[in-house]
Amino acid sequence: MPGGMSFELTEDQELIRKSVRELASKFDDHYWMEKDLAHEFPREFYDAIAKGGWLGMTIPEEYGGHGLGITEATLLLEEVSRSGAAMNGASAIHLSIFGMQPVVKHGSDELKAETLPRIVNGDLHVCFGVTEPGAGLDTSRITTFAKREGDKYRINGRKVWISKALESEKILLLTRTVPFDEVTKKTDGMTLFLTDLDPDHVDIRPIKKMGRNAVSSNEVFIDDLMVPVEHRVGEEGKGFKYILDGLNPERMLIAAEALGIGRVALEKAVKYGNERHVFNRPIGMNQGLQFPLADSLARLDAAELVLRKATWLYDNGKPCGREANTAKYLCADAGFGAADRALQLHGGMGYSEEYHVSRYFRESRLMKIAPVSQEMILNFLGEHVLGLPRSY
Numbered sequence: 001m002p003g004g005m006s007f008e009l010t011e012d013q014e015l016i017r018k019s020v021r022e023l024a025s026k027f028d029d030h031y032w033m034e035k036d037l038a039h040e041f042p043r044e045f046y047d048a049i050a051k052g053g054w055l056g057m058t059i060p061e062e063y064g065g066h067g068l069g070i071t072e073a074t075l076l077l078e079e080v081s082r083s084g085a086a087m088n089g090a091s092a093i094h095l096s097i098f099g100m101q102p103v104v105k106h107g108s109d110e111l112k113a114e115t116l117p118r119i120v121n122g123d124l125h126v127c128f129g130v131t132e133p134g135a136g137l138d139t140s141r142i143t144t145f146a147k148r149e150g151d152k153y154r155i156n157g158r159k160v161w162i163s164k165a166l167e168s169e170k171i172l173l174l175t176r177t178v179p180f181d182e183v184t185k186k187t188d189g190m191t192l193f194l195t196d197l198d199p200d201h202v203d204i205r206p207i208k209k210m211g212r213n214a215v216s217s218n219e220v221f222i223d224d225l226m227v228p229v230e231h232r233v234g235e236e237g238k239g240f241k242y243i244l245d246g247l248n249p250e251r252m253l254i255a256a257e258a259l260g261i262g263r264v265a266l267e268k269a270v271k272y273g274n275e276r277h278v279f280n281r282p283i284g285m286n287q288g289l290q291f292p293l294a295d296s297l298a299r300l301d302a303a304e305l306v307l308r309k310a311t312w313l314y315d316n317g318k319p320c321g322r323e324a325n326t327a328k329y330l331c332a333d334a335g336f337g338a339a340d341r342a343l344q345l346h347g348g349m350g351y352s353e354e355y356h357v358s359r360y361f362r363e364s365r366l367m368k369i370a371p372v373s374q375e376m377i378l379n380f381l382g383e384h385v386l387g388l389p390r391s392y
């Protein structure tokens with residue numbers, strides 16, 4: 001339909017949805033509950049996704065991947081999340097699916113050849129190290145420093161919240177190579193590396209957290225880590241720009257994950273609403289419970305449409321900042337809203353682990369905070385779309 005609007009996925013995209021749904025359904029809610037309670041990485045699930053060839057979805061074909069776009073990647077993560085795997089499932093594979101894009105786009109041929117095929121076959125686990133305790137959302141204030149010494153860099157610093165660091169062999173690490181005070185533009189002077197988490201120089205300590213406990217999030221202390229120049233991604237000083245390129249697709253992936261949780265929460269709520277009888281009637285007959293679910297359905301459907309538009313724009317090489325940010329904002333809100341309402345509808349049982357909605361509630365709450373908070377999304381829309389003065 002050239003020039004017109006189409007709301008249909010292609011046959012291939014439908015096939016991806018269906019295949020991932022089938023694969024993910026082999027790991028039921030009970031599996032995820034157990035992994036979450038035991039704080040255990042979902043290795044069986046990760047291996048099954050790798051065996052199915054899904055980890056290489058967006059990696060170029062020359063490195064063994066399928067070279068697909070963000071639309072397909074969001075479908076995959078939405079289905080994983082929707083299976084009940086929620087954020088535990090999504091975070092186990094999230095970085096392999098799209099997080100290597102800075103390496104794909106800016107890495108040397110050697111670095112790509114060394115790492116990308118191993119991402120595809122599942123052998124190489126990576127984590128992403130941006131956040132620091134002293135910088136918060138103001139990434140320009142990071143202080144982890146990479147000092148050039150001959151053909152190596154000496155890296156010292158501290159990262160926080162680094163997901164999957166405990167299970168990863170390598171880290172995609174954002175550092176400063178010029179101190180903040182010495183750059184003219186505050187986002188200059190940052191350099192990206194893909195390097196090994198050498199246990200002799202990197203101390204990793206898991207953070208006790210509210211949910212998504214099958215995948216660790218960690219404090220990472222880096223002490224005189226010597227990194228060969230070959231592990232640098234692209235040019236020195238351009239690391240922030242490389243990360244920035246990946247922000248919109250990252251927001252879309254998170255949106256898809258939130259959407260998936262919202263959908264599964266709603267399904268569980270409808271089931272329980274029909275089954276559970278109190279005062280001689282199914283509880284779902286009460287408008288006080290039914291209307292919030294219908295409202296959540298409408299919000300999820302609307303949020304999904306913005307997400308589809310955002311992924312379409314990105315895959316067609318068009319600007320998508322407004323849509324990517326809006327999709328993340330609305331999907332995170334709708335996903336959490338649905339999980340909260342599903343929990344409420346389950347009454348006391350909602351608070352138990354048995355019905356899984358409490359897990360969805362905890363995990364969907366995260367999407368309003370990370371990888372970027374709802375407030376920062378509104379800052380973007382206010383400033384860059386509405387044209388209001390920068391508020392911070």
Ligand SMILES: Cc1cc2nc3c(=O)[nH]c(=O)nc-3n(C[C@H](O)[C@H](O)[C@H](O)COP(=O)(O)OP(=O)(O)OC[C@H]3O[C@@H](n4cnc5c(N)ncnc54)[C@H](O)[C@@H]3O)c2cc1C
Nearest residue numbers: 128129130131136137161162163217370371372373375392
């Ligand atoms: C479970 C989990 C996993 C994570 N995984 C990773 C990971 O793998 N790698 C990684 O690098 N990071 C990771 N993070 C970090 C995450 O990206 C940050 O927590 C997030 O970006 C928020 O930053 P902050 O925690 O430093 O909040 P802060 O910057 O301290 O902000 C605190 C609050 O203030 C608000 N705020 C700050 N400035 C403004 C402003 N100007 N206007 C309006 N509001 C403002 C924020 O929105 C937020 O609500 C993870 C976090 C969690 C919780």
